[in-house]
Amino acid sequence: MSFHHLESADDPRVADYTQLTDMHLRKLREPAEGMYIAESSRVLRRALAAGHRPRSFFLAEKWLPDLADVFEQYPDVPAYIGSAALLEEITGFHLHRGAMAAMHRPAPVQLAELLAGAHRVAILEDIVDHTNVGAIFRSAAALGLDAVLITPRCGDPLYRRSVRVSMGTVFQVPWARLEEWPAAVAVLKEHGFLVAAMELTADAVDVHVLAARDPERLALVLGTEGAGMSDETLAAVDLAVKIPMRAGVDSLNVAAASAVAFWELRPRG
Numbered sequence: 001m002s003f004h005h006l007e008s009a010d011d012p013r014v015a016d017y018t019q020l021t022d023m024h025l026r027k028l029r030e031p032a033e034g035m036y037i038a039e040s041s042r043v044l045r046r047a048l049a050a051g052h053r054p055r056s057f058f059l060a061e062k063w064l065p066d067l068a069d070v071f072e073q074y075p076d077v078p079a080y081i082g083s084a085a086l087l088e089e090i091t092g093f094h095l096h097r098g099a100m101a102a103m104h105r106p107a108p109v110q111l112a113e114l115l116a117g118a119h120r121v122a123i124l125e126d127i128v129d130h131t132n133v134g135a136i137f138r139s140a141a142a143l144g145l146d147a148v149l150i151t152p153r154c155g156d157p158l159y160r161r162s163v164r165v166s167m168g169t170v171f172q173v174p175w176a177r178l179e180e181w182p183a184a185v186a187v188l189k190e191h192g193f194l195v196a197a198m199e200l201t202a203d204a205v206d207v208h209v210l211a212a213r214d215p216e217r218l219a220l221v222l223g224t225e226g227a228g229m230s231d232e233t234l235a236a237v238d239l240a241v242k243i244p245m246r247a248g249v250d251s252l253n254v255a256a257a258s259a260v261a262f263w264e265l266r267p268r269g
Contacts, residue, residue: 002075006082009089014080016102017058020160021092023130027156034105036158038168041066041098046168048073052103059099060084067099097164105158109176111149111184115191118146119217119267125181125233126153126224127254133157134165135255136222141169143262148173149219151181185236193219195237198261199229200251204240207264214268220261222254 006014016035019025030036035055038044041063048054048070057079059067064081071079088094115121122145127133133155140148148157154177155162157170178184188195194215210218221237223229234240243252243260252260 002078003071004078004080006080006086006090009086011080013078014056014058014090016055017080017090017100019092023159027159030159031105031156036103036105036156036163037160038101038103039097039160039164040100043163043168044099044101045070046171047101047103050171052106052171055102055104056080057099057101058087060087060095063098109174111176111178111187114147114149114174114176115188115193120145120262120265121147121149121188121193121219122258122262123149123151123178123219123221124154125151125221125229127222128153128155129225130155130159130161131165132225132253132255133159134162134170136258137162137166137170137173137175139255139259139262141166141172143259144266145173145262148175149184150175150177152178182230182233182236185233188219189238191217193217194239195219195221196239196241197221197223197229197234197237198242198257199223199234199240200242201234201240204242207241207243207261210239210241211264211268216267216269218265220265222258225254 004013020037038047054074054077056077059081061081122140124133124136137148137157150157157175163170185195194217196210196218198220221233243257245251
């Protein structure tokens with residue numbers, strides 16, 4: 001087996017794991033280097049089950065028995081082992097979820113490939129909070145969405161926090177980053193999708209009204225935190241839809257709203 005015991009936080013072999021808490025740095029670095037970090041043994045196993053390839057493993061020695069089968073499956077992939085204090089010095093936080101792995105990013109999926117045969121699609125417009133991105137992916141996986149599309153300024157679904165919050169379901173739901181938005185609304189319509197924006201507009205229909213229509217193909221756009229949907233997007237979509245609120249509450253967090261909408265707008269046929 002390719003086990004390497006670490007003695008120093010400056011070891012260049014573990015550069016993939018340094019400064020993991022610096023979000024700005026990691027957002028720029030990881031896509032450029034074609035990698036992402038899978039944090040926790042469960043997430044790591046889900047990434048491998050999805051066919052993603054590991055670059056290296058990173059863990060404390062006490063976790064070795066739990067992942068013995070993984071190391072046997074990938075005998076040529078280096079596993080870097082260190083004390084809890086040393087691993088924390090390298091990453092910037094205490095590892096308490098087992099192993100981590102630096103993974104190769106999968107090849108991007110083409111939009112036409114995602115839309116072929118899809119009936120329910122979510123579009124995340126400029127959602128920058130990685131916790132929300134991960135939570136939406138988890139709901140999408142649990143409630144049977146066929147694909148998730150993200151706009152150019154949306155957070156990275158493969159950023160460590162997104163992956164962790166999603167419990168690795170970002171590996172289960174096909175997704176793609178759109179090159180142009182909201183121009184891609186026209187592409188969705190060409191593929192037969194009714195495009196609905198989750199937004200509190202004056203003419204927004206209640207979600208159960210749209211559910212009763214049970215459109216064969218539906219793309220649901222979720223807007224960014226705070227500012228909500230852009231005017232350009234609202235002008236391009238077919239309609240706006242809302243979740244009726246009570247007790248003077250005007251709206252839900254975007255991740256919570258996504259779960260309600262995904263369930264209510266599931267295909268009925």
